[in-house]
Amino acid sequence: MNSLNLHGIQKSFGQTDVLVDVDLTVEAGTFVTLLGPSGCGKTTLLRIIAGLDAPDSGTVHGRGMTFVDTQAGIFIPPQARELGYVFQDYGLWPHLTVAENVAFPLQMRAMAKADIRERVTEVLGAVQLLNHADKRPEKLSGGQKQRVSIARALAGKPSLMLFDEPLSNLDANLREELGYEIRRLTRELGLTCINVTHDRREAQLLSDSIALMKDGRIHQVGPPDTLFQNPIDVWAATFLDAGNLLPGALFGLDTPTVLVGRSAATVDPTGTLHGLVTATLYIDDRYESLIQVEGHQLKVFTATRLNPGDSVCLRIDTRSVRSLSG
Amino acid sequence: MYHRLNKSRLAPALWFTSLVTLVIIVGLPMIAIILFAVFPKINELSLTAPFSLLIPNLTDPRLSGAIANSLMLSASVTAVAALTALPLSLLRARMSKRQGQFWDVCFLIPFLIPPYIGSLAWMQLLQRNGFIEQLFGFHAGAMLYSFTGITLVMALNLFPLIYFSASRSLMVIGSRYGDIARVCGANPLSTFFRIDLPLVLPALVSSGLIVFILTIEEFGTPEILGRRFGFEVMVTAVHDKFTNWPVDLAGASVLCCVLILLAFLAYRGQQMIVAVYQTQVDANGFATAEPSTSVLLRLSTVGVFALVAIIAVALPLASVTASAFMDTMSGGLDRDNFSLRNMQTVFAPGSDAINAILTSLSLAIAAALLTALIGFLVAFTLVRLPSRGTAMLDFLSILPNSIPGMAVAVGLILTWNLPFWPVTPYNTLLILLLAYLCLMLPYPIRMLTTALRQLPTSLDHAAYVAGANEITVIRRILAPLLAPVAFAAGFIVFAISTRELVTSLMLSPPGVETVATFVFRQFDQGSMNVGMAMSLLTILLSAVVIGAGQRLAGRTFR
Numbered sequence: 001m002n003s004l005n006l007h008g009i010q011k012s013f014g015q016t017d018v019l020v021d022v023d024l025t026v027e028a029g030t031f032v033t034l035l036g037p038s039g040c041g042k043t044t045l046l047r048i049i050a051g052l053d054a055p056d057s058g059t060v061h062g063r064g065m066t067f068v069d070t071q072a073g074i075f076i077p078p079q080a081r082e083l084g085y086v087f088q089d090y091g092l093w094p095h096l097t098v099a100e101n102v103a104f105p106l107q108m109r110a111m112a113k114a115d116i117r118e119r120v121t122e123v124l125g126a127v128q129l130l131n132h133a134d135k136r137p138e139k140l141s142g143g144q145k146q147r148v149s150i151a152r153a154l155a156g157k158p159s160l161m162l163f164d165e166p167l168s169n170l171d172a173n174l175r176e177e178l179g180y181e182i183r184r185l186t187r188e189l190g191l192t193c194i195n196v197t198h199d200r201r202e203a204q205l206l207s208d209s210i211a212l213m214k215d216g217r218i219h220q221v222g223p224p225d226t227l228f229q230n231p232i233d234v235w236a237a238t239f240l241d242a243g244n245l246l247p248g249a250l251f252g253l254d255t256p257t258v259l260v261g262r263s264a265a266t267v268d269p270t271g272t273l274h275g276l277v278t279a280t281l282y283i284d285d286r287y288e289s290l291i292q293v294e295g296h297q298l299k300v301f302t303a304t305r306l307n308p309g310d311s312v313c314l315r316i317d318t319r320s321v322r323s324l325s326g
Numbered sequence: 327m328y329h330r331l332n333k334s335r336l337a338p339a340l341w342f343t344s345l346v347t348l349v350i351i352v353g354l355p356m357i358a359i360i361l362f363a364v365f366p367k368i369n370e371l372s373l374t375a376p377f378s379l380l381i382p383n384l385t386d387p388r389l390s391g392a393i394a395n396s397l398m399l400s401a402s403v404t405a406v407a408a409l410t411a412l413p414l415s416l417l418r419a420r421m422s423k424r425q426g427q428f429w430d431v432c433f434l435i436p437f438l439i440p441p442y443i444g445s446l447a448w449m450q451l452l453q454r455n456g457f458i459e460q461l462f463g464f465h466a467g468a469m470l471y472s473f474t475g476i477t478l479v480m481a482l483n484l485f486p487l488i489y490f491s492a493s494r495s496l497m498v499i500g501s502r503y504g505d506i507a508r509v510c511g512a513n514p515l516s517t518f519f520r521i522d523l524p525l526v527l528p529a530l531v532s533s534g535l536i537v538f539i540l541t542i543e544e545f546g547t548p549e550i551l552g553r554r555f556g557f558e559v560m561v562t563a564v565h566d567k568f569t570n571w572p573v574d575l576a577g578a579s580v581l582c583c584v585l586i587l588l589a590f591l592a593y594r595g596q597q598m599i600v601a602v603y604q605t606q607v608d609a610n611g612f613a614t615a616e617p618s619t620s621v622l623l624r625l626s627t628v629g630v631f632a633l634v635a636i637i638a639v640a641l642p643l644a645s646v647t648a649s650a651f652m653d654t655m656s657g658g659l660d661r662d663n664f665s666l667r668n669m670q671t672v673f674a675p676g677s678d679a680i681n682a683i684l685t686s687l688s689l690a691i692a693a694a695l696l697t698a699l700i701g702f703l704v705a706f707t708l709v710r711l712p713s714r715g716t717a718m719l720d721f722l723s724i725l726p727n728s729i730p731g732m733a734v735a736v737g738l739i740l741t742w743n744l745p746f747w748p749v750t751p752y753n754t755l756l757i758l759l760l761a762y763l764c765l766m767l768p769y770p771i772r773m774l775t776t777a778l779r780q781l782p783t784s785l786d787h788a789a790y791v792a793g794a795n796e797i798t799v800i801r802r803i804l805a806p807l808l809a810p811v812a813f814a815a816g817f818i819v820f821a822i823s824t825r826e827l828v829t830s831l832m833l834s835p836p837g838v839e840t841v842a843t844f845v846f847r848q849f850d851q852g853s854m855n856v857g858m859a860m861s862l863l864t865i866l867l868s869a870v871v872i873g874a875g876q877r878l879a880g881r882t883f884r
Contacts, residue, residue: 087788
């Protein structure tokens with residue numbers, strides 16, 4: 001009942017097709033991220049779900065009702081869809097206090113004042129901002145602002161939450177912390193969530209499932225692990241940075257390109273591939289080296305430091321070699 | 327059609343209201359001018375003999391002479407103003423912050439002096455037996471009543487526009503690009519010509535075009551100074567066609583068309599320059615130039631600024647003030663001639679002056695409130711509810727920027743004199759209000775659209791998603807956020823309305839005077855001192871109101 005279904009969504013601005021025949025189902029209580037490069041149509045799709053944009057054709061069903069059906073001429077405006085929306089730039093009203101910002105959706109539903117106060121306290125408590133209730137947004141840090149934005153979205157008890165790159169304006173440590181918090185809150189409340197981002201880390205951090213988008217189409221859908229282990233083609237593997245891309249001939253395969261999982265390549269004196277280290281760096285408690293093999297570049301993790309200029313032998317676990325199309 | 331369902335029904339209603347309002351205020355007068363220029367018999371509601379008077383009018387030597395004079399005057403005023411402003415703004419860039427702020431305030435003062443008052447002030451200074459002759463024993467009447475005189479008087483009034491634009495641009499450019507050029511081996515001279523000048527050129531040209539437009543629109547100065555030596559420009563020629571019998575509606579319309587076309591071209595040029603160059607300087611390297619430490623440079627800077635300030639600011643102000651407190655003009659600068667009589671005349675209960683002040687104040691308040699309101703509505707429609715007809719609305723909202731006051735007056739006369747209106751605002755104060763609205767609308771529209779564009783759309787969207795409709799978004803979110811800007815725009819409109827001359831002269835119903843027409847009539851009747859007392863009040867009022875408006879505008883939310 002709280003699932004979201006998009007069917008045959010088309011949208012073009014002038015001559016450019018922004019969305020081409022998009023079908024997408026988001027199961028109730030799951031968190032789906034639309035991931036893709038800028039211009040792939042993901043933000044337009046989110047705006048269409050929210051009602052801030054209308055598709056040229058197609059249907060949108062959510063919360064057990066029809067949001068949009070172009071053939072039947074149905075379009076529910078955003079104010080009647082009762083969803084939560086968390087904006088990339090927070091979208092907090094600068095002339096209202098934190099509590100007033102959070103109270104706004106409740107006032108729109110003409111709730112009683114006492115109930116509003118109670119609910120505002122409740123959601124501000126949930127995002128740990130109770131002692132900032134009377135501050136103006138300008139006094140808050142970026143992370144706090146985004147928490148207010150989340151509290152405001154949650155205030156009206158929506159069953160469907162939309163996120164527009166909620167973490168992209170935050171610095172690295174905060175992103176992870178808030179990411180875990182969004183995960184916890186949305187799962188506890190059993191919310192159906194759609195997130196939009198171009199950042200694969202943000203997608204991995206938040207999602208049960210990722211819909212990879214390219215040129216206005218859904219390119220591939222799957223849980224993060226499946227998606228990153230089995231990208232369907234060269235473009236997906238490249239965009240996801242899923243591993244090393246090498247010519248199939250190196251492994252005696254017919255396919256022009258194969259994907260080799262990053263941890264599948266190890267430096268081993270008995271390895272059959274000969275390579276030259278061109279750069280090396282230390283990152284996240286391990287060494288990462290760029291190695292040239294027959295004119296192709298591989299990124300390889302090692303426990304010990306390699307030096308640029310070193311000749312090495314690489315062993316590749318052939319079980320993790322996947323043929324890619326395109 | 328399905329697209330109609332995109333938003334609620336309120337959006338088209340708001341859109342329609344904006345469009346109709348602009349069509350009535352801006353569109354009708356413009357259409358009337360064009361129709362009268364093309365169809366000479368249109369006031370008899372006949373479309374006969376289209377274009378029959380267009381060519382004869384355009385080839386009339388008097389008209390072509392006025393056009394040539396207008397263009398020559400505008401070009402030379404722009405050139406003189408730019409040549410005055412450029413060195414000042416270059417020196418300004420190397421000043422300490424406090425010193426710079428002082429001179430900036432100084433050069434704001436010419437904005438407070440309406441050009442017609444400035445011209446009258448210069449007359450008192452330079453004419454035979456004027457203040458200069460009384461103090462220093464020489465007069466420059468011959469120079470004042472010449473092309474050079476008009477050019478200088480107008481350039482002195484308008485150069486601050488270029489000064490502020492260029493010095494602000496130089497401040498944004500900062501010293502960084504120049505420093506990089508130095509590091510690459512350029513000497514100061516080639517740094518200036520190869521780096522700084524090209525970077526400041528867009529600001530220079532675009533503000534120069536504004537000066538060009540303001541000059542070509544100006545009525546007071548050519549009327550006051552030019553009439554003395556038979557110098558006619560387009561605006562004064564149009565005025566003549568209305569005041570001299572027989573009234574030549576077609577001729578006035580043709581002239582107005584040319585006037586609007588020239589102003590429109592200059593305005594479009596200015597917009598294009600701004601659009602092309604605005605984003606070129608990356609603001610990341612914001613570093614203002616260090617204040618100069620050379621004593622010689624600092625001294626000569628003060629000298630140059632003081633000289634310009636004395637000529638452009640102190641002399642006209644002193645002239646107005648002195649005239650305002652002199653018993654008779656012929657009595658000269660003498661202690662015995664000091665008197666408060668002019669002020670008493672102005673403030674005498676029931677006097678023409680008091681009535682003029684009250685008329686101007688009520689018109690200005692109405693214009694300020696209405697333009698702020700309409701400006702807000704139009705800005706919201708333009709920025710937040712774009713639809714297929716936006717181009718039309720956009721055009722109507724920008725058009726008044728390039729309609730000279732004289733053309734607005736002519737357009738309104740032509741429109742509301744047509745026989746088929748059941749009621750007409752003509753010959754009532756309402757037509758003056760319409761004229762002020764048309765002339766002043768660009769200020770609130772420009773200020774409010776700019777401010778609204780800077781407000782992220784997520785503020786609106788968050789409200790829509792939270793269950794608000796357009797009216798709630800305007801009332802609860804945008805209106806409180808933009809109120810300070812709307813106030814500031816209202817104050818500017820108020821200040822300019824209280825001194826507006828051209829449409830007031832052309833459209834005032836019989837027996838009604840505004841502050842500007844009062845001053846103008848005093849000059850015509852030879853009671854210069856009373857006129858100057860009123861002028862002084864106008865200048866002071868502008869200063870207070872604009873100052874208060876700026877202070878309010880500073881209180882915007884971040």
